[in-house]
Amino acid sequence: MENAVDMKKVASLCKRRGIIFQSSEIYGGVGSIWDYGPIGVELKNNVKAAWWRSYVYNRNDIEGLDASILMHPKTWEASGHVTSFADLLVDCKECKKRFREDQLKKKVCPECGGGLTQSRRFNLMFKTSIGSVEGESTDIYLRPETAQGIFVNFVNILNSSRKKLPFGIAQIGKSFRNEITAGNLTFRSREFEQMEIEYFVTPEEDKRWYDFWVKERLDWYINLGIRRENLRLREHEKDELAHYAKSCHDIEYNFPFGWSELEGIANRTDFDLRQHARISGTELVYFDDATNKNITPYVIEPSGGVDRATLAFLVDSYNEEKVKNEKRVVLKLHKELAPVKVAVFPLLKNRPEIVEMAKRVAKDLSGKYKVVYDDTASIGRLYRRQDEIGTLYCVTVDVQSLDDKKVTVRDRDTMAQDRISADLLKSEINKRLEE
Ligand code: ATP
Numbered sequence: 001m002e003n004a005v006d007m008k009k010v011a012s013l014c015k016r017r018g019i020i021f022q023s024s025e026i027y028g029g030v031g032s033i034w035d036y037g038p039i040g041v042e043l044k045n046n047v048k049a050a051w052w053r054s055y056v057y058n059r060n061d062i063e064g065l066d067a068s069i070l071m072h073p074k075t076w077e078a079s080g081h082v083t084s085f086a087d088l089l090v091d092c093k094e095c096k097k098r099f100r101e102d103q104l105k106k107k108v109c110p111e112c113g114g115g116l117t118q119s120r121r122f123n124l125m126f127k128t129s130i131g132s133v134e135g136e137s138t139d140i141y142l143r144p145e146t147a148q149g150i151f152v153n154f155v156n157i158l159n160s161s162r163k164k165l166p167f168g169i170a171q172i173g174k175s176f177r178n179e180i181t182a183g184n185l186t187f188r189s190r191e192f193e194q195m196e197i198e199y200f201v202t203p204e205e206d207k208r209w210y211d212f213w214v215k216e217r218l219d220w221y222i223n224l225g226i227r228r229e230n231l232r233l234r235e236h237e238k239d240e241l242a243h244y245a246k247s248c249h250d251i252e253y254n255f256p257f258g259w260s261e262l263e264g265i266a267n268r269t270d271f272d273l274r275q276h277a278r279i280s281g282t283e284l285v286y287f288d289d290a291t292n293k294n295i296t297p298y299v300i301e302p303s304g305g306v307d308r309a310t311l312a313f314l315v316d317s318y319n320e321e322k323v324k325n326e327k328r329v330v331l332k333l334h335k336e337l338a339p340v341k342v343a344v345f346p347l348l349k350n351r352p353e354i355v356e357m358a359k360r361v362a363k364d365l366s367g368k369y370k371v372v373y374d375d376t377a378s379i380g381r382l383y384r385r386q387d388e389i390g391t392l393y394c395v396t397v398d399v400q401s402l403d404d405k406k407v408t409v410r411d412r413d414t415m416a417q418d419r420i421s422a423d424l425l426k427s428e429i430n431k432r433l434e435e
Contacts, residue, residue: 003230007256008027009187013329015174017389019043019314020186032182032190034307039389042370044193044310048172050224050336051195051304055170062168062197063161064141067149069174070130070140075148078279079272081125084243085166087146088119089180100180124177125143126190142176147301149173150198153273165286165297166209168199174305184257186307193306198268200286200297206246206267209300212247214265217302221251221262221309225334226316230254231262242273251304253312263304270296315338317390323415331390332413335433341369342429345382347398349375357422358397361407363427365395369433387412393429 014020018037022029039161056064076082088101094114100387101119109116115356125144131137142324143149150169157169172195180189202210214233217375222228236248252259273296277284285294301422317333335341346358364375371390373384379396386394396408406419409429 001254003254003256003315005256005315007184007315010256010315010318013318013388014040015316016183017285020387025120032179032188034186034189039339040310043313043333044306046337046339047310047313048195048306051220052170052172054220055168059168061163061166062170062199063157064165065150065153065169066173066222067146067153067158067171069143069176071148071152071376073138073140074306075143075152075276075280076125076144077374078275078328079148079151080243080275081141081144082123082343085125086121086123087180089122090116090119092116094411098180100121100338103181104229110272122178122180126176126178143174144177145175145303146171146194146196147198147268147303148272150196151276151284152280154200154273155282158286165288166187166199166201166205167186168197170195170197170240172196184255185258186311187255187260189307190310195306195309196301196303197302197376199302201300202288202295203270206269206298206300208313210265210267213300213302214251217263217265217304218251221253224313224337224389225332226253226312232314232315234259239279239374242266253316255312255315260308262308262410263302265300265302268299268301270298272299286293309384328384328387330412338390338392338412339370340372340386340389342393342395343354343372343374343382343386343391344395344397345379346371346375347379347396351399353402354397357401358395361395361397361425365429368430392433 009055012281017039019040021035021037023033023035024030045160055062088099090101091098092109092112092114095112097111103272104110106246107116126142126144127139129137130140144185150171166225174191176191177193183186199209199213218231218233221231230253232252234250236253241248246267246269248264251263253262273284286297288295289418319330319332321328321330324358344358344362346354347356359373362371365371383394394410401407405422407422408417409420
């Protein structure tokens with residue numbers, strides 16, 4: 001079934017509420033490059049933190065890494081990106097638009113019906129140069145995936161952490177691809193973030209761990225609130241597999257623009273470690289105590305996009321409801337992901353005692369997560385604003401609060417309101433957030 005959420009409405013909400021903006025908008029923008037606004041950065045950080053917690057903190061067999069974007073150019077020769085990381089592109093002879101050949105249904109221009117040129121290979125890596133003296137610089141690439149930073153550090157991490165197989169290395173960071181097809185907000189960006197684990201195993205155990213990670217990654221999205229029916233697994237056909245992969249499953253999300261890849265889980269075998277060992281001349285092996293032999297581990301790679309996950313969480317949580325004959329737009333984001341946990345309002349902003357108490361309540365709650373104080377509109381509008389960004393609790397200070405020292409707490413999903421003593425508010429909200 002199609003996802004009924006309207007992408008135009010999600011895009012307009014993103015702009016209106018400070019979630020996602022077009023990069024350099026005042027100059028007309030740059031294609032497929034995006035900025036995250038005050039609410040978007042919270043959401044994206046929460047997605048990354050949830051992933052990091054699930055794997056680096058909750059498991060004892062995974063270590064973290066933050067490798068550089070710029071790497072030795074030989075890295076990309078070894079990985080195969082210099083020769084293979086390319087799209088076949090065709091140009092329309094009439095309107096001059098450019099397309100990816102594999103995305104065309106017919107051999108004519110989808111925009112104007114004109115004839116197309118022969119296809120040409122176009123490498124997706126961005127090139128820049130390193131060196132301070134002009135003319136003496138060397139070409140260097142912006143990484144198109146974070147994975148290679150993990151492979152080249154394999155021995156460093158093995159020696160410093162003393163891990164035994166199976167173990168993993170996790171990394172979140174920016175990647176860059178000079179993508180041709182655009183559209184659908186951040187789904188396909190030229191600058192984006194990946195969250196990747198390279199999980200090293202003995203060659204005999206690859207199937208078992210591959211199956212484990214496919215299920216684990218699917219469950220991760222479901223546990224953070226994505227509806228099961230909007231997710232599916234798709235196994236790659238043999239002729240579709242990347243040059244390094246023995247098998248690959250995509251986790252796809254039912255976006256309003258069609259089922260599309262959120263994440264790939266691949267069995268990369270020992271391809272990368274062997275390639276880097278060969279080209280660098282450094283041994284990249286693991287000493288197996290049981291057999292007294294050096295082995296080159298296989299690697300299972302769950303590789304997800306932070307921006308695509310964030311977009312899927314946004315779309316899946318987008319709800320329009322009718323409340324008292326009025327439309328309510330609400331992002332029903334999982335509590336771990338909600339950008340703002342609590343918003344505090346004074347019911348009457350012309351009563352200094354109420355304003356002062358509300359500001360005190362907001363300050364008291366601050367520190368661990370994003371708390372907002374707002375008095376710039378009527379209470380109804382303030383609620384609507386917060387619903388639209390998925391704020392979990394709205395706290396109101398009213399005239400009665402001055403007497404009984406209690407505040408009204410409204411729950412985003414049920415809209416139920418209860419009165420809680422201002423002194424107990426922080427512990428009560430923290431309890432609800434941790435439940
Ligand atoms: P696609 O087929 O959509 O181009 P891919 O198969 O090339 O994606 P991978 O190389 O497997 O993607 O990258 C792993 C993950 O990184 C993807 O599942 C996706 O979530 C994310 N990703 C890749 N390219 C982009 C991009 N241009 N913009 C946003 N996220 C991306």
